[in-house]
Amino acid sequence: MVEAYRPQNYKQALELMGEERVVPFAGGTDLMVKSGGLSGCAVELDCPAMFIGHLEELKKVEADENCIRIGAACTYAQILENRSVPGILKTAVLRLATPAIRNAGTIGGNICSASPAGDTLPVLYALDASVVLESVNDTRTLTIREFITGPGETFIKNIELLKEVVIPNKNFDAVFYRKVGTGVVNSLSKVSFTGLAVIEEGAVSGIRVSFGAVGPTVVRSKKIEDHITGKNLLEIKKMVPQLARSYSALIDPLDDQRSTACYRKSVSLRLLEHFLRNVLK
Structure with missing residues (x-):
């Protein structure tokens, strides 16, 4: 059996990340595949899981004159519904899996899985997107190119959560x-x-x-x-x-x-x- 946490708030989630090694997840659509949960077997993880899909700080979509910020736990369905999201990102999301997956899967999960075939990644690279990483004592921003270092590999630390994706505003012809x-x-x-x-x-x-x-x-x-x-x-x-x-x-x-x-x-x-x-x- 896998031990799991459900933090009461975002601050508690960051504190748990700093105290012990946990696997954060929101939609779990990639995690279930990687951990064997879709094969009829019990999910296998080498550390506790932590559900973060309910945290409001990770589910916001905010736009201003400079950029749009998309919370890491925003589902693909949320992205499709938001008028501020660039149309080309919505186009990529529409081609992603089925409505059921789009209702559960999140943009943060797609980024952190760092698959070479990740559906949103080529669009995010082209849009010059950045990611904001946060721990109890620090916040840092990396370009998505800096963040993803190889297949399934990222520059995130065990004590950090991916908080949001930042896309600069830019019009294209x-x-x-x-x-x-x-x-x-x-x-x-x-x-x-x-x-x-x-x-x-x-x-x-x-x-x-x-x-x-x-x-x-x-x-x-x-x-x-x-x-x-x-x-x-x-x-x-x-x-x-x-x-x-x-x-x-x-x-x-x-x-x-x-x-x-x-x-x-x-x-x-x-x-x-x-x-x-x-x-x-």
Whole structure:
């Protein structure tokens, strides 16, 4: 049997994190899979679990002129209902699993699971999202790129909770998200792609491109983006083969039960080409 805590408030949750090693969870949709709870067997954890899905400090969505803050325990369903959430993040959430999972699963869980195929991660990378980590005595903010260090690995300390995700406000003229999965219902990601761009007077003044499920972490290259920035749309279309080669060198997918590395790389580059040729207008 797994020992579990349900703190009365956020302060008590932080205190418990500082006193002993516990596994915090809200929706538990990833935790149940990883711990064997969906196989008909008892959940197996090497330390107590702590439920945090009821804590109001983790369930807020707040927006101002600079950014939007999404609490780590906000469910996907909450994200879909909130008008302040960027549309491209909602698009990714809509392609995520089934309504039942979206009613329970949380954005914080998706981030902390740090799966290379995590549905929200390529969008959060492209939106320059940051995460706020909090312990009893300290609060720190990391970019999502800094926070996720590898497959299933993050920079969070045992004494910290992920409190919220911070997304800077930014308007884009070209917005594109596509997920290629194993099916329509409960689709598991084979490849996902996010493209965002600001276009001024026929030229790209800012661009962000990210790929999911094709490397140990989300693939995004500031160097390539800087190379594209400032070019007019005709120049960019002529650069597509060169840009495809540059991204191909960064994309390093695996063969697994969902797909092959060859397929993943081919689809990723086709999505890139579609974005550069057809979405940038």
